[in-house]
Amino acid sequence: MTEVRVDVDSTGVAVITLDGPTRLNALSGSTLRALGAAYRRCDTDDAVRAVVLTGAGRAFCAGADLSAQAGAFDAPKGDFTASPVQPPAWRVRKLMIAAMNGHAxxxxxxxxxxxxxxxVAEDAKLAVPQVxxxxxxxxxxxxxxxRAVGLAVAAELLLTGRTLTGREAADRGIAGRALPAPDVLPAALALARDTAAEANPASVALSKRLLWSDLDADAVERAETQAHLALLGTDDAAEGAAAWRERRSPRWSSKAGDHVDPA
Incomplete structure:
Protein backbone atom coordinates (compact mmCIF):
# COMPACT_ATOMS: atom_id res chain seq x y z
CA MET A 1 0.00 0.00 0.00
CA THR A 2 1.03 3.59 -0.53
CA GLU A 3 2.31 5.12 2.70
CA VAL A 4 2.21 8.77 3.75
CA ARG A 5 5.48 10.31 4.96
CA VAL A 6 5.67 13.68 6.71
CA ASP A 7 9.00 15.49 7.00
CA VAL A 8 9.28 18.95 8.59
CA ASP A 9 12.47 20.87 7.92
CA SER A 10 14.16 23.63 9.91
CA THR A 11 12.46 26.34 7.83
CA GLY A 12 8.98 25.30 8.91
CA VAL A 13 8.06 23.53 5.67
CA ALA A 14 6.33 20.15 5.89
CA VAL A 15 6.68 17.81 2.93
CA ILE A 16 3.96 15.19 2.71
CA THR A 17 4.99 12.39 0.35
CA LEU A 18 2.71 9.74 -1.10
CA ASP A 19 5.17 6.85 -1.00
CA GLY A 20 4.22 3.82 -3.06
CA PRO A 21 6.18 4.21 -6.29
CA THR A 22 5.75 0.62 -7.43
CA ARG A 23 1.99 1.30 -7.60
CA LEU A 24 2.43 4.90 -8.84
CA ASN A 25 1.29 6.08 -5.39
CA ALA A 26 -2.27 4.79 -5.83
CA LEU A 27 -4.52 5.64 -2.89
CA SER A 28 -6.18 3.01 -0.71
CA GLY A 29 -8.58 3.66 2.14
CA SER A 30 -5.78 3.45 4.67
CA THR A 31 -3.65 5.87 2.65
CA LEU A 32 -6.49 8.39 2.47
CA ARG A 33 -7.00 8.21 6.23
CA ALA A 34 -3.26 8.66 6.77
CA LEU A 35 -3.29 11.68 4.46
CA GLY A 36 -6.07 13.25 6.52
CA ALA A 37 -4.06 12.59 9.68
CA ALA A 38 -1.02 14.26 8.08
CA TYR A 39 -3.14 17.30 7.24
CA ARG A 40 -4.40 17.52 10.82
CA ARG A 41 -0.84 17.32 12.13
CA CYS A 42 0.28 20.13 9.83
CA ASP A 43 -2.74 22.26 10.72
CA THR A 44 -2.17 22.08 14.47
CA ASP A 45 1.65 22.11 14.56
CA ASP A 46 2.74 25.73 15.00
CA ALA A 47 6.22 24.83 13.77
CA VAL A 48 4.72 24.18 10.32
CA ARG A 49 4.34 27.36 8.26
CA ALA A 50 3.73 25.85 4.79
CA VAL A 51 3.05 22.39 3.35
CA VAL A 52 4.09 20.68 0.11
CA LEU A 53 2.26 17.54 -1.08
CA THR A 54 4.15 15.39 -3.59
CA GLY A 55 4.61 11.82 -4.80
CA ALA A 56 7.55 9.42 -4.66
CA GLY A 57 9.05 8.21 -7.93
CA ARG A 58 7.81 9.21 -11.36
CA ALA A 59 4.11 9.80 -10.57
CA PHE A 60 2.21 12.12 -8.27
CA CYS A 61 -0.72 9.72 -7.86
CA ALA A 62 -2.25 7.30 -10.36
CA GLY A 63 -5.64 7.40 -8.61
CA ALA A 64 -7.56 4.96 -6.45
CA ASP A 65 -5.99 1.62 -5.61
CA LEU A 66 -8.56 -0.80 -6.98
CA SER A 67 -6.64 -3.96 -6.11
CA ALA A 68 -8.30 -6.60 -3.99
CA GLN A 69 -5.92 -5.80 -1.14
CA ALA A 70 -7.08 -2.17 -1.11
CA GLY A 71 -10.64 -3.27 -0.49
CA ALA A 72 -12.25 -0.52 -2.59
CA PHE A 73 -11.46 1.99 0.16
CA ASP A 74 -12.63 -0.61 2.74
CA ALA A 75 -15.84 1.21 3.66
CA PRO A 76 -19.36 -0.26 3.76
CA LYS A 77 -21.71 1.45 1.32
CA GLY A 78 -23.61 3.14 4.15
CA ASP A 79 -20.39 4.69 5.49
CA PHE A 80 -18.90 5.66 2.13
CA THR A 81 -17.97 9.27 1.43
CA ALA A 82 -16.75 10.72 -1.86
CA SER A 83 -14.49 13.05 0.15
CA PRO A 84 -12.40 10.61 2.20
CA VAL A 85 -9.53 12.99 3.04
CA GLN A 86 -10.58 14.89 6.16
CA PRO A 87 -9.90 17.69 6.62
CA PRO A 88 -9.51 18.69 2.97
CA ALA A 89 -6.38 20.67 2.18
CA TRP A 90 -8.31 23.90 1.86
CA ARG A 91 -9.22 23.71 5.57
CA VAL A 92 -5.56 23.47 6.67
CA ARG A 93 -4.61 26.93 7.94
CA LYS A 94 -1.27 26.97 6.13
CA LEU A 95 -0.28 27.44 2.49
CA MET A 96 -0.79 24.06 0.76
CA ILE A 97 1.17 23.44 -2.45
CA ALA A 98 0.65 20.37 -4.63
CA ALA A 99 3.98 19.49 -6.31
CA MET A 100 2.59 17.26 -9.05
CA ASN A 101 5.85 15.66 -10.15
CA GLY A 102 4.14 13.24 -12.55
CA HIS A 103 0.82 11.73 -13.58
CA ALA A 104 -2.24 12.71 -11.51
CA VAL A 120 2.91 20.30 -12.37
CA ALA A 121 5.35 18.40 -14.57
CA GLU A 122 4.79 19.66 -18.09
CA ASP A 123 4.66 16.14 -19.56
CA ALA A 124 2.45 14.66 -16.81
CA LYS A 125 -0.93 13.19 -17.71
CA LEU A 126 -3.87 14.61 -15.77
CA ALA A 127 -7.50 13.50 -15.83
CA VAL A 128 -10.69 13.08 -13.84
CA PRO A 129 -11.83 10.05 -15.87
CA GLN A 130 -14.55 8.77 -13.58
CA VAL A 131 -17.40 9.34 -16.07
CA ARG A 147 -13.78 27.68 -8.54
CA ALA A 148 -10.31 27.34 -10.05
CA VAL A 149 -11.12 27.57 -13.75
CA GLY A 150 -14.82 28.36 -14.20
CA LEU A 151 -17.75 26.32 -15.40
CA ALA A 152 -16.68 25.84 -19.03
CA VAL A 153 -13.29 24.26 -18.32
CA ALA A 154 -14.60 22.31 -15.31
CA ALA A 155 -17.43 20.89 -17.43
CA GLU A 156 -15.00 19.88 -20.16
CA LEU A 157 -12.87 17.89 -17.74
CA LEU A 158 -15.57 16.42 -15.49
CA LEU A 159 -18.12 15.57 -18.18
CA THR A 160 -15.74 14.19 -20.81
CA GLY A 161 -13.12 12.56 -18.55
CA ARG A 162 -10.45 13.36 -21.13
CA THR A 163 -6.72 13.43 -20.39
CA LEU A 164 -4.60 16.56 -20.68
CA THR A 165 -0.92 17.29 -20.20
CA GLY A 166 0.61 19.32 -17.40
CA ARG A 167 1.42 22.06 -19.91
CA GLU A 168 -2.20 22.25 -21.00
CA ALA A 169 -3.32 22.21 -17.36
CA ALA A 170 -1.21 25.30 -16.68
CA ASP A 171 -2.46 26.98 -19.85
CA ARG A 172 -6.07 26.34 -18.74
CA GLY A 173 -5.45 27.61 -15.20
CA ILE A 174 -5.70 24.22 -13.47
CA ALA A 175 -2.08 24.56 -12.33
CA GLY A 176 -0.08 27.68 -11.63
CA ARG A 177 3.15 26.53 -13.28
CA ALA A 178 4.21 23.73 -15.63
CA LEU A 179 7.87 22.78 -15.28
CA PRO A 180 10.23 19.97 -16.26
CA ALA A 181 9.50 17.10 -13.86
CA PRO A 182 12.80 17.38 -11.90
CA ASP A 183 12.08 21.07 -11.22
CA VAL A 184 8.57 20.68 -9.77
CA LEU A 185 9.42 19.80 -6.17
CA PRO A 186 12.32 22.30 -5.89
CA ALA A 187 10.07 25.10 -7.17
CA ALA A 188 7.35 24.15 -4.70
CA LEU A 189 9.84 24.02 -1.84
CA ALA A 190 11.27 27.42 -2.79
CA LEU A 191 7.82 29.02 -2.66
CA ALA A 192 6.95 27.21 0.59
CA ARG A 193 10.18 28.28 2.29
CA ASP A 194 9.81 31.87 1.14
CA THR A 195 6.25 31.93 2.52
CA ALA A 196 7.35 30.28 5.77
CA ALA A 197 10.01 32.93 6.27
CA GLU A 198 8.16 36.05 5.15
CA ALA A 199 4.39 35.61 5.62
CA ASN A 200 2.61 36.10 8.96
CA PRO A 201 0.95 32.77 9.92
CA ALA A 202 -2.18 34.46 11.26
CA SER A 203 -2.52 36.57 8.12
CA VAL A 204 -2.16 33.52 5.89
CA ALA A 205 -4.81 31.63 7.87
CA LEU A 206 -7.29 34.53 7.78
CA SER A 207 -6.73 35.24 4.08
CA LYS A 208 -6.98 31.58 3.12
CA ARG A 209 -10.30 31.18 4.90
CA LEU A 210 -11.71 34.10 2.92
CA LEU A 211 -10.32 32.84 -0.38
CA TRP A 212 -12.07 29.48 0.06
CA SER A 213 -15.34 30.91 1.39
CA ASP A 214 -18.52 31.42 -0.62
CA LEU A 215 -19.18 34.88 0.79
CA ASP A 216 -20.57 37.55 -1.50
CA ALA A 217 -18.79 40.88 -1.99
CA ASP A 218 -20.54 42.62 0.92
CA ALA A 219 -19.87 39.73 3.29
CA VAL A 220 -16.22 39.66 2.22
CA GLU A 221 -15.95 43.37 3.01
CA ARG A 222 -17.25 42.72 6.52
CA ALA A 223 -14.94 39.72 7.00
CA GLU A 224 -11.90 41.63 5.73
CA THR A 225 -12.73 44.45 8.11
CA GLN A 226 -13.01 42.00 10.99
CA ALA A 227 -9.64 40.50 10.05
CA HIS A 228 -7.98 43.91 9.84
CA LEU A 229 -9.35 44.87 13.24
CA ALA A 230 -7.99 41.62 14.68
CA LEU A 231 -4.53 42.24 13.22
CA LEU A 232 -4.20 46.01 13.70
CA GLY A 233 -2.30 46.98 16.81
CA THR A 234 -0.73 43.57 17.31
CA ASP A 235 3.00 43.08 17.78
CA ASP A 236 3.15 41.46 14.37
CA ALA A 237 1.60 44.45 12.64
CA ALA A 238 4.43 46.59 14.03
CA GLU A 239 7.00 43.88 13.25
CA GLY A 240 5.91 43.61 9.62
CA ALA A 241 6.39 47.33 9.05
CA ALA A 242 9.71 47.34 10.91
CA ALA A 243 11.03 44.39 8.90
CA TRP A 244 10.13 46.15 5.66
CA ARG A 245 11.85 49.37 6.72
CA GLU A 246 14.95 47.52 7.89
CA ARG A 247 15.04 45.22 4.85
CA ARG A 248 15.11 42.00 6.83
CA SER A 249 12.90 38.96 7.31
CA PRO A 250 10.19 39.47 9.94
CA ARG A 251 10.21 37.68 13.29
CA TRP A 252 6.57 36.71 13.73
CA SER A 253 5.09 35.90 17.12
CA SER A 254 1.55 34.96 16.07
CA LYS A 255 0.24 31.52 15.11
CA ALA A 256 -2.28 30.34 12.52
CA GLY A 257 -5.04 29.91 15.09
CA ASP A 258 -4.58 33.14 17.01
CA HIS A 259 -7.53 35.08 15.58
CA VAL A 260 -11.22 34.45 15.18
CA ASP A 261 -12.23 33.04 11.81
CA PRO A 262 -13.50 36.03 9.74
CA ALA A 263 -15.73 33.92 7.52
Missing amino acids: IGIGLTVALQCDVRF RRGMIGDCQSHYTLR
Whole structure:
Protein backbone atom coordinates (compact mmCIF):
# COMPACT_ATOMS: atom_id res chain seq x y z
CA MET A 1 0.00 0.00 0.00
CA THR A 2 1.03 3.59 -0.53
CA GLU A 3 2.31 5.12 2.70
CA VAL A 4 2.21 8.77 3.75
CA ARG A 5 5.48 10.31 4.96
CA VAL A 6 5.67 13.68 6.71
CA ASP A 7 9.00 15.49 7.00
CA VAL A 8 9.28 18.95 8.59
CA ASP A 9 12.47 20.87 7.92
CA SER A 10 14.16 23.63 9.91
CA THR A 11 12.46 26.34 7.83
CA GLY A 12 8.98 25.30 8.91
CA VAL A 13 8.06 23.53 5.67
CA ALA A 14 6.33 20.15 5.89
CA VAL A 15 6.68 17.81 2.93
CA ILE A 16 3.96 15.19 2.71
CA THR A 17 4.99 12.39 0.35
CA LEU A 18 2.71 9.74 -1.10
CA ASP A 19 5.17 6.85 -1.00
CA GLY A 20 4.22 3.82 -3.06
CA PRO A 21 6.18 4.21 -6.29
CA THR A 22 5.75 0.62 -7.43
CA ARG A 23 1.99 1.30 -7.60
CA LEU A 24 2.43 4.90 -8.84
CA ASN A 25 1.29 6.08 -5.39
CA ALA A 26 -2.27 4.79 -5.83
CA LEU A 27 -4.52 5.64 -2.89
CA SER A 28 -6.18 3.01 -0.71
CA GLY A 29 -8.58 3.66 2.14
CA SER A 30 -5.78 3.45 4.67
CA THR A 31 -3.65 5.87 2.65
CA LEU A 32 -6.49 8.39 2.47
CA ARG A 33 -7.00 8.21 6.23
CA ALA A 34 -3.26 8.66 6.77
CA LEU A 35 -3.29 11.68 4.46
CA GLY A 36 -6.07 13.25 6.52
CA ALA A 37 -4.06 12.59 9.68
CA ALA A 38 -1.02 14.26 8.08
CA TYR A 39 -3.14 17.30 7.24
CA ARG A 40 -4.40 17.52 10.82
CA ARG A 41 -0.84 17.32 12.13
CA CYS A 42 0.28 20.13 9.83
CA ASP A 43 -2.74 22.26 10.72
CA THR A 44 -2.17 22.08 14.47
CA ASP A 45 1.65 22.11 14.56
CA ASP A 46 2.74 25.73 15.00
CA ALA A 47 6.22 24.83 13.77
CA VAL A 48 4.72 24.18 10.32
CA ARG A 49 4.34 27.36 8.26
CA ALA A 50 3.73 25.85 4.79
CA VAL A 51 3.05 22.39 3.35
CA VAL A 52 4.09 20.68 0.11
CA LEU A 53 2.26 17.54 -1.08
CA THR A 54 4.15 15.39 -3.59
CA GLY A 55 4.61 11.82 -4.80
CA ALA A 56 7.55 9.42 -4.66
CA GLY A 57 9.05 8.21 -7.93
CA ARG A 58 7.81 9.21 -11.36
CA ALA A 59 4.11 9.80 -10.57
CA PHE A 60 2.21 12.12 -8.27
CA CYS A 61 -0.72 9.72 -7.86
CA ALA A 62 -2.25 7.30 -10.36
CA GLY A 63 -5.64 7.40 -8.61
CA ALA A 64 -7.56 4.96 -6.45
CA ASP A 65 -5.99 1.62 -5.61
CA LEU A 66 -8.56 -0.80 -6.98
CA SER A 67 -6.64 -3.96 -6.11
CA ALA A 68 -8.30 -6.60 -3.99
CA GLN A 69 -5.92 -5.80 -1.14
CA ALA A 70 -7.08 -2.17 -1.11
CA GLY A 71 -10.64 -3.27 -0.49
CA ALA A 72 -12.25 -0.52 -2.59
CA PHE A 73 -11.46 1.99 0.16
CA ASP A 74 -12.63 -0.61 2.74
CA ALA A 75 -15.84 1.21 3.66
CA PRO A 76 -19.36 -0.26 3.76
CA LYS A 77 -21.71 1.45 1.32
CA GLY A 78 -23.61 3.14 4.15
CA ASP A 79 -20.39 4.69 5.49
CA PHE A 80 -18.90 5.66 2.13
CA THR A 81 -17.97 9.27 1.43
CA ALA A 82 -16.75 10.72 -1.86
CA SER A 83 -14.49 13.05 0.15
CA PRO A 84 -12.40 10.61 2.20
CA VAL A 85 -9.53 12.99 3.04
CA GLN A 86 -10.58 14.89 6.16
CA PRO A 87 -9.90 17.69 6.62
CA PRO A 88 -9.51 18.69 2.97
CA ALA A 89 -6.38 20.67 2.18
CA TRP A 90 -8.31 23.90 1.86
CA ARG A 91 -9.22 23.71 5.57
CA VAL A 92 -5.56 23.47 6.67
CA ARG A 93 -4.61 26.93 7.94
CA LYS A 94 -1.27 26.97 6.13
CA LEU A 95 -0.28 27.44 2.49
CA MET A 96 -0.79 24.06 0.76
CA ILE A 97 1.17 23.44 -2.45
CA ALA A 98 0.65 20.37 -4.63
CA ALA A 99 3.98 19.49 -6.31
CA MET A 100 2.59 17.26 -9.05
CA ASN A 101 5.85 15.66 -10.15
CA GLY A 102 4.14 13.24 -12.55
CA HIS A 103 0.82 11.73 -13.58
CA ALA A 104 -2.24 12.71 -11.51
CA ILE A 105 -5.32 10.68 -12.38
CA GLY A 106 -8.75 10.55 -10.76
CA ILE A 107 -8.53 11.08 -7.02
CA GLY A 108 -4.84 11.81 -7.57
CA LEU A 109 -5.88 15.01 -9.34
CA THR A 110 -8.94 15.83 -7.24
CA VAL A 111 -6.84 15.70 -4.04
CA ALA A 112 -4.42 18.17 -5.62
CA LEU A 113 -7.32 20.44 -6.58
CA GLN A 114 -8.01 20.93 -2.86
CA CYS A 115 -4.60 22.59 -2.42
CA ASP A 116 -4.08 26.34 -2.72
CA VAL A 117 -1.32 26.21 -5.34
CA ARG A 118 -0.39 23.56 -7.91
CA PHE A 119 2.90 23.06 -9.78
CA VAL A 120 2.91 20.30 -12.37
CA ALA A 121 5.35 18.40 -14.57
CA GLU A 122 4.79 19.66 -18.09
CA ASP A 123 4.66 16.14 -19.56
CA ALA A 124 2.45 14.66 -16.81
CA LYS A 125 -0.93 13.19 -17.71
CA LEU A 126 -3.87 14.61 -15.77
CA ALA A 127 -7.50 13.50 -15.83
CA VAL A 128 -10.69 13.08 -13.84
CA PRO A 129 -11.83 10.05 -15.87
CA GLN A 130 -14.55 8.77 -13.58
CA VAL A 131 -17.40 9.34 -16.07
CA ARG A 132 -15.56 6.87 -18.32
CA ARG A 133 -15.64 4.34 -15.47
CA GLY A 134 -19.34 4.70 -14.67
CA MET A 135 -18.76 7.07 -11.74
CA ILE A 136 -18.23 10.83 -11.23
CA GLY A 137 -15.45 13.03 -9.86
CA ASP A 138 -14.78 12.98 -6.11
CA CYS A 139 -13.13 15.06 -3.36
CA GLN A 140 -15.46 18.00 -4.02
CA SER A 141 -14.00 18.41 -7.51
CA HIS A 142 -17.28 19.86 -8.79
CA TYR A 143 -16.59 22.71 -6.33
CA THR A 144 -12.79 23.05 -6.46
CA LEU A 145 -12.38 22.76 -10.23
CA ARG A 146 -15.24 25.14 -10.99
CA ARG A 147 -13.78 27.68 -8.54
CA ALA A 148 -10.31 27.34 -10.05
CA VAL A 149 -11.12 27.57 -13.75
CA GLY A 150 -14.82 28.36 -14.20
CA LEU A 151 -17.75 26.32 -15.40
CA ALA A 152 -16.68 25.84 -19.03
CA VAL A 153 -13.29 24.26 -18.32
CA ALA A 154 -14.60 22.31 -15.31
CA ALA A 155 -17.43 20.89 -17.43
CA GLU A 156 -15.00 19.88 -20.16
CA LEU A 157 -12.87 17.89 -17.74
CA LEU A 158 -15.57 16.42 -15.49
CA LEU A 159 -18.12 15.57 -18.18
CA THR A 160 -15.74 14.19 -20.81
CA GLY A 161 -13.12 12.56 -18.55
CA ARG A 162 -10.45 13.36 -21.13
CA THR A 163 -6.72 13.43 -20.39
CA LEU A 164 -4.60 16.56 -20.68
CA THR A 165 -0.92 17.29 -20.20
CA GLY A 166 0.61 19.32 -17.40
CA ARG A 167 1.42 22.06 -19.91
CA GLU A 168 -2.20 22.25 -21.00
CA ALA A 169 -3.32 22.21 -17.36
CA ALA A 170 -1.21 25.30 -16.68
CA ASP A 171 -2.46 26.98 -19.85
CA ARG A 172 -6.07 26.34 -18.74
CA GLY A 173 -5.45 27.61 -15.20
CA ILE A 174 -5.70 24.22 -13.47
CA ALA A 175 -2.08 24.56 -12.33
CA GLY A 176 -0.08 27.68 -11.63
CA ARG A 177 3.15 26.53 -13.28
CA ALA A 178 4.21 23.73 -15.63
CA LEU A 179 7.87 22.78 -15.28
CA PRO A 180 10.23 19.97 -16.26
CA ALA A 181 9.50 17.10 -13.86
CA PRO A 182 12.80 17.38 -11.90
CA ASP A 183 12.08 21.07 -11.22
CA VAL A 184 8.57 20.68 -9.77
CA LEU A 185 9.42 19.80 -6.17
CA PRO A 186 12.32 22.30 -5.89
CA ALA A 187 10.07 25.10 -7.17
CA ALA A 188 7.35 24.15 -4.70
CA LEU A 189 9.84 24.02 -1.84
CA ALA A 190 11.27 27.42 -2.79
CA LEU A 191 7.82 29.02 -2.66
CA ALA A 192 6.95 27.21 0.59
CA ARG A 193 10.18 28.28 2.29
CA ASP A 194 9.81 31.87 1.14
CA THR A 195 6.25 31.93 2.52
CA ALA A 196 7.35 30.28 5.77
CA ALA A 197 10.01 32.93 6.27
CA GLU A 198 8.16 36.05 5.15
CA ALA A 199 4.39 35.61 5.62
CA ASN A 200 2.61 36.10 8.96
CA PRO A 201 0.95 32.77 9.92
CA ALA A 202 -2.18 34.46 11.26
CA SER A 203 -2.52 36.57 8.12
CA VAL A 204 -2.16 33.52 5.89
CA ALA A 205 -4.81 31.63 7.87
CA LEU A 206 -7.29 34.53 7.78
CA SER A 207 -6.73 35.24 4.08
CA LYS A 208 -6.98 31.58 3.12
CA ARG A 209 -10.30 31.18 4.90
CA LEU A 210 -11.71 34.10 2.92
CA LEU A 211 -10.32 32.84 -0.38
CA TRP A 212 -12.07 29.48 0.06
CA SER A 213 -15.34 30.91 1.39
CA ASP A 214 -18.52 31.42 -0.62
CA LEU A 215 -19.18 34.88 0.79
CA ASP A 216 -20.57 37.55 -1.50
CA ALA A 217 -18.79 40.88 -1.99
CA ASP A 218 -20.54 42.62 0.92
CA ALA A 219 -19.87 39.73 3.29
CA VAL A 220 -16.22 39.66 2.22
CA GLU A 221 -15.95 43.37 3.01
CA ARG A 222 -17.25 42.72 6.52
CA ALA A 223 -14.94 39.72 7.00
CA GLU A 224 -11.90 41.63 5.73
CA THR A 225 -12.73 44.45 8.11
CA GLN A 226 -13.01 42.00 10.99
CA ALA A 227 -9.64 40.50 10.05
CA HIS A 228 -7.98 43.91 9.84
CA LEU A 229 -9.35 44.87 13.24
CA ALA A 230 -7.99 41.62 14.68
CA LEU A 231 -4.53 42.24 13.22
CA LEU A 232 -4.20 46.01 13.70
CA GLY A 233 -2.30 46.98 16.81
CA THR A 234 -0.73 43.57 17.31
CA ASP A 235 3.00 43.08 17.78
CA ASP A 236 3.15 41.46 14.37
CA ALA A 237 1.60 44.45 12.64
CA ALA A 238 4.43 46.59 14.03
CA GLU A 239 7.00 43.88 13.25
CA GLY A 240 5.91 43.61 9.62
CA ALA A 241 6.39 47.33 9.05
CA ALA A 242 9.71 47.34 10.91
CA ALA A 243 11.03 44.39 8.90
CA TRP A 244 10.13 46.15 5.66
CA ARG A 245 11.85 49.37 6.72
CA GLU A 246 14.95 47.52 7.89
CA ARG A 247 15.04 45.22 4.85
CA ARG A 248 15.11 42.00 6.83
CA SER A 249 12.90 38.96 7.31
CA PRO A 250 10.19 39.47 9.94
CA ARG A 251 10.21 37.68 13.29
CA TRP A 252 6.57 36.71 13.73
CA SER A 253 5.09 35.90 17.12
CA SER A 254 1.55 34.96 16.07
CA LYS A 255 0.24 31.52 15.11
CA ALA A 256 -2.28 30.34 12.52
CA GLY A 257 -5.04 29.91 15.09
CA ASP A 258 -4.58 33.14 17.01
CA HIS A 259 -7.53 35.08 15.58
CA VAL A 260 -11.22 34.45 15.18
CA ASP A 261 -12.23 33.04 11.81
CA PRO A 262 -13.50 36.03 9.74
CA ALA A 263 -15.73 33.92 7.52
